[in-house]
Amino acid sequence: MSMAHVALGANLGRPLETLVWAVDEVARLGTRRGVSGLYRTAPVGGPAGQPDYLNAVLALETAHSPRDLLAALHAIEARAGRKRRERWAARVLDLDLITYGDVVSDGVAGEGEPQLPHPRAWERAFVLAPLADLSPDLRHPRSGESVAGALARVGMAGVQRESAPGWPPA
Template identity: 35%
Template sequence: MTTRVVLSAGSNIGDSRGHLQAVVDAVGADLIAASAVYSTPPWGGVDQDDFANITLIAEGSRTPRQWLEFCWELERVADRVRNERWGPRTLDVDVVAAETDGEPVISDDDELTLPHPRASQRAFVLVPWLEIDPDATLWTASGEQSVVELVAALDADDVAAVRRLEATP
C-alpha cells in the first residue's frame, strides 16, 4: 500500500521558517515536492500576525491516519498550543488530501475528514499547491475539481494576498 498526501503547514509564532523546515526535514525521503514559503493573512477572523505557509506532496507507506498522527507529532514537537480556534500557532500541519494506491481517500471521520473540509476555500493551501502540482485536483462535494478552477472561484483579493516569499523554508 502506498499513500500520497498533500500536506499544508503554517506558522505565525516563533521561528516560523524553522518550523516549516522541520516539517520538510521530517517528511524526509517521502517528500515528492515542497512549495516556496508564502506569506498569508490569517484565516478565521482572529486578530494575529500573518502566517508563513507551505504545501507539500509526500508519498510513502503510512496510512492516511498515520499521516495525521505524524502531523500531530510535528505540532507537539513545535509546542503547539490549541487555545483558540484559528488562533496563532507555532505550527499547524494538516492533511489536505490523500490517495491510497491511486484512489482518492474520502473520510468523514471526526478526526480525519478527507479531503480537508475547507481546503477548497483556502487560497493559502491552493496557491502553493498549484506551484508544485499545476494539474492538481481535489475531491469536493461537487465531485473532483481542478485546483486551478477552485482558485479561480475564490475572491481575487484573497488569492492576491497569498504572497510568495522564497523558494524553500
C-alpha cells in the same frame, strides 16, 4: 504507497525556521516528492492582531494510513511547541493533511479519522496557491474542480509569494 499533500503554516516564533524544520520532520514519514513555494498570508478568522502566516505544501509518498499520518503530523506539531487551545488562534506550527491519494472520507470527529480531502482546502487561497505549485491539475474527488480552477475562483487576496533564503529546503 500513497501520495499525500500536507499543508504547513506558522505565524509565531520563527516561522521560516519552523517550516524548514517541519519539512524535514514530515519527510521522515515517507518520501518527499515536492515542496511548494513559500507564501505570506493574512490570518483567516481567529483573534484580531495576529501576525501573518508563512504557508507551504509538501507532497509526500507514504505507507502510513491516513489516520496514522494525521497522528504523526500532530506529534510533529507538539514537538514544535504547538498547544491546541483556541480554534484559528496564532500557532507556532500547523500541519494539515489535505489529500491522501484518492481517498474520500468524512472522518469521525474525536476519533482521529481525518476528513479527506480536507473540508476547506478548495476554499482557501493559502492552501490552494502552494498546492497549485505542485499539483495544479489535481481534482477534488467530489466536485471535480481542479486546484488551479479553485484558485482562480477563490482569488489570491491576502496571499503573496515570498522569497526567502533557504527555501525550499534541500
